[in-house]
Amino acid sequence: MICIYGVELGRPGRPGVGTGVFLLRGDTMIRASIIGATGYTGVELVRLLSSHPEVKLVHLTTRNYSGQEIEEVFPNLTGFGSQVCTELDLEAVIADSDVIFLALPHGHAVPVVRESVAAGKKVIDLGADFRFRVASIYEKWYGIKHEEPELTAGAVYGLCEMHREKVKSAQVVANPGCYPTSTVLGLAPLLRAGLVVADSIVVDAKSGVSGAGRSLALGSHFCEVNDNVKAYNVACHRHTPEIEQEISGLAGRDLIISFTPHLMPMTRGILATIYCRLARPVDEESIRGIYREFYDSEPFVHVFPKGRLPQTKWTYGSNHCHLGLVLDDRTGRLVIVSAIDNLVKGASGQAVQNLNILFGLPETTGLDRPAIFP
């Protein structure tokens, strides 16, 4: 198959970030495997990659659905997923794959990453095990010992818009958490501009239930969630230090934040409402200008004009992040509203974006579709 990307996949006036022209033949498709393919982030990877023109899925591993076609487990893939899920055979996965996605709960990634790296294969880990540059922070918040702190040191935190250059040559990409993605994208331009009062950041985030995964739990039981809203893990959510690591990096000094996640009666989406004080007086349009310049060439981050505020549904199923800004003159606080689909830009879509970066493809490859609304 001959295809000229960068042209075909680009949108008018918005070419894929990666430039250049790629010629790939069918027999040189990127071979990818997913470890943990039958969780929500796993199957979302399958969905996205089933439309990716350069990727061929090799192994889909599972603990509970071994022997079943993926479309049998997730019939939304009917017609697209005749591949049979199998129990993990790590040796085979590594041998047959160019890149391995890990879609497991935290605490399970180290052995896989160790072997994969040893075999020279790329790994994109959707869990938390490789996100922290300082292992002790991981250990404190996650309550487990990290078995390979050195491996972590070599991993790249895959928030594409921030660490694109490092991802290009990474062996291990630590795919960001959903709350950190929405929050860091919302704060980055302001932090880079040195405009945030250090101890003033409050992040009030609202998430759909799919963020809690497919494992059975009372907190995800329909009747306990429907027509209901709650805060949870107040002042102790594990995404807090991950956000702090990234925003501290952007600010060039240590920042701590108040972070409160809430569970919404909806399936997908995160809305992060971010409050902070400005270090010096700037008007709203100037701030918007700073944001627009910062994200000017980004295909997946959009800064809304005055008067338009993000809604999670507008990102449903897509890899896009929408940002809205309101400066409250009365209180001097800036309110930033950031929306993503937690399973796409907050997980599997960003993982595909990372794959595109790793393999020199335009970042929009396989991700160039609008969200579904209504």
Add this chain to the structure above:
Amino acid sequence: MICIYGVELGRPGRPGVGTGVFLLRGDTMIRASIIGATGYTGVELVRLLSSHPEVKLVHLTTRNYSGQEIEEVFPNLTGFGSQVCTELDLEAVIADSDVIFLALPHGHAVPVVRESVAAGKKVIDLGADFRFRVASIYEKWYGIKHEEPELTAGAVYGLCEMHREKVKSAQVVANPGCYPTSTVLGLAPLLRAGLVVADSIVVDAKSGVSGAGRSLALGSHFCEVNDNVKAYNVACHRHTPEIEQEISGLAGRDLIISFTPHLMPMTRGILATIYCRLARPVDEESIRGIYREFYDSEPFVHVFPKGRLPQTKWTYGSNHCHLGLVLDDRTGRLVIVSAIDNLVKGASGQAVQNLNILFGLPETTGLDRPAIFP
């Protein structure tokens, strides 16, 4: 009918706030009318009062459903609502009623209140027209001129737990807004204790759609709301000055807040997540103790123990307010989570509670039922 309240209606260990014993005969029932009975707060008043042992509904007025039985308009009242709705005949309403509920959008209350007061009748206004002690604030935020600033001065802001004594002798009760109810109840003990850093308050509130009323609007259209979350009226919501008026009164100095309302894909409920800094070091259990003492004798406000956080569904259909507290030692911020049913404690239930106070009944009369869950 002979009934001994205070006994019958009390719960074990939780007697109604009003003490004493009341003997009322059928022909001395309180005659109540509802102006605007076919909106959501109007019909919620009908629902609640249909189970109130001391109230008889006289007039139900409507603009769109004149001539229909209320149970025809709202079949949830089937068997309870054979009363026919009529267009407003203010003279008749005033003549026939001991108390008049106004469930109209703001801007319509003044003429009704003027006439009612002149006739010596009590009015409970669920709208905003009489909530502000300083008319100019109302005029600034609502964008209309107040026709009777003096009447406003005589009205009592009916947040029962705060102004119970004044309500007892009020002629006009300005029933609080839903966001202010949840927010002020959440902050009051802390403010009274002088524990809040003045400019540190951020209120991030999440509301069900019924708060927007029954009028048709794209923002309440099912497909635009379902599986979706958004912020709206950021830094300009009209409940902001109402909250500020009340919390300033509690603190004894002028306070301004950052207030951001969000629309949830649910019908009822408000969850207010309130952030503030403490003026001096206090541990979480001491704060909880302050809250418990403050609300000790309140039948409708409950302070949750450590580790339990409110969920809106736990207040569904009830007049209760649930409060949860978390002190974030890392940031020094207190996070207060306050949940109510916006149509009950946030509107019609509190209006009934005000009626009970006005007429010397135990406050729980007609309101003494738990929320519905799931």
Add this chain to the structure above:
Amino acid sequence: MICIYGVELGRPGRPGVGTGVFLLRGDTMIRASIIGATGYTGVELVRLLSSHPEVKLVHLTTRNYSGQEIEEVFPNLTGFGSQVCTELDLEAVIADSDVIFLALPHGHAVPVVRESVAAGKKVIDLGADFRFRVASIYEKWYGIKHEEPELTAGAVYGLCEMHREKVKSAQVVANPGCYPTSTVLGLAPLLRAGLVVADSIVVDAKSGVSGAGRSLALGSHFCEVNDNVKAYNVACHRHTPEIEQEISGLAGRDLIISFTPHLMPMTRGILATIYCRLARPVDEESIRGIYREFYDSEPFVHVFPKGRLPQTKWTYGSNHCHLGLVLDDRTGRLVIVSAIDNLVKGASGQAVQNLNILFGLPETTGLDRPAIFP
């Protein structure tokens, strides 16, 4: 406490079914216990009975929440449920109770019922174990052997509107299933009138998720249900023979039906859409007249006028059943739409109604409140 029921609890023109005047003192409250109090039907019993003026809850048993107050497990009961849940001590339960509610999955009732009956105590079983007059049908559809077929023979099927007289003197009441309640109430007048063509009945039922209980299952996981509709157990749902038993009794001959349950993305409510052919030509208003006459004195069953069709939300939280009728002249089929709240009239509310019958109280005692809408 002195209360004159029948007057106090009746609604204008709609007195409670049980007539007469009852004088009960506090120390003669009916002592009730709930075995399985922490499932959805169990806690719904607690909610309803917490407002029942003649019932005192004695034991609340649980497998998972022993030692916790019921309001700790279900904070919607905050202020109403300081009672501590305990593991089942059957001997104590029987000794201390006048009536025992069983809110367990099927297959667990026999030992409890056996002992309770032996001790002369009343039992209301919300499960399926005692609903079938012919034990072999139970055994075939439920796939387990019935240990006490003779006990079953003595149990009364507690669909109050059909078997009120028998319930009065029953020792064991088999509380009906939710689908059978909505379906049988929808068909009864027509069957009694001999108007149904025998093999023409199709029941297409739609249920909220609470009908599946609080046990964790993928089918009740929020993300699998939200914004989704499915049929399940087509042609094999266990409520089929229960419906057939009752409608056959009403018709005076054996009837079989096509029954298809569907899972709705909602918490509460059943809507049964029932199709059948008429045995002889009757016009719609005549049929409506038959229904109205049949249910004339029933406080909980309402036949809607021409042009009004039931909605489940109109019964939310209440013990009411709403019926709508449309005769399709083109096809000769009658379409009956029947709506209930599956946890109230479809389970715990009807159980309370049965308690009222068993103890000679007006049937509306503790159940005399309208549904919550919106």
Add this chain to the structure above:
Amino acid sequence: MICIYGVELGRPGRPGVGTGVFLLRGDTMIRASIIGATGYTGVELVRLLSSHPEVKLVHLTTRNYSGQEIEEVFPNLTGFGSQVCTELDLEAVIADSDVIFLALPHGHAVPVVRESVAAGKKVIDLGADFRFRVASIYEKWYGIKHEEPELTAGAVYGLCEMHREKVKSAQVVANPGCYPTSTVLGLAPLLRAGLVVADSIVVDAKSGVSGAGRSLALGSHFCEVNDNVKAYNVACHRHTPEIEQEISGLAGRDLIISFTPHLMPMTRGILATIYCRLARPVDEESIRGIYREFYDSEPFVHVFPKGRLPQTKWTYGSNHCHLGLVLDDRTGRLVIVSAIDNLVKGASGQAVQNLNILFGLPETTGLDRPAIFP
């Protein structure tokens, strides 16, 4: 741009229905316009066509959003929809377009179609005005006079799987209704096989709210729909005669059906539960075999194996139709469950499929993505 479709767009083992190889250059893109682009089916067309490699959108007309970019009206299109909506200028639309989509309420299509046909342009009408071969049926059910019965006679009913050959050469395609699409696809194989007892068909259909469009109405108000289910238009829904026309054509004789639509608390999706009796004894697997053979080469219709039943969410956002079958041996009825996304296969997706047929493209072009789940 050079692309080899049929290869690129095909899925392994499931090539696009249209075979052959197409070479299209950018300047020969199909020019399409949408009249009524800012309703739900209109914007869904924009979404789908924004990813269609052979179509260029020329005019997007609107009544309410003239002068706004489509992505301003529907920010889910952010980055994909900078095109400005305009008021309808029919002359310009016809002059500039190869194909015109009509996404208007019924009753508005005739003038547009008349002019377009006169100018030799193709029209795909998503409304009902051209669906009926006998204009008098349209007039009876829709209550308006058809101004151009002869134009209707020349229109092709665009249920692709049934009338593909006729669509190829059509000038006017009447895109089917959502309920008819799900129902006719569910019944077609059985009717063609002569297996249905004529008067035995009952269709109980459940639809998401988007089927009612974006126009404001109390029936689409969030609070009236959420956590609620109702039947509506029982025995009088306008899709009834459309279904009857198509199934009568398939059966070769006049059929009438009982059709009951229900409104679900969800945004997208239709589940049609179809009941019928078999004309002669056939076992379930044989029936499944008949269905599989009938739809063997169809890329968008999938017959599920024994034990798997469709769920609407599995088709969310996709052009697929899922069919499940259960033979009820007790009653002799076959139960067919058919699921689609009402806005895609039930409206805009099928319209794109018709465009593909009209222009000789593989039918899957622009539609070759799986549904989104969860």
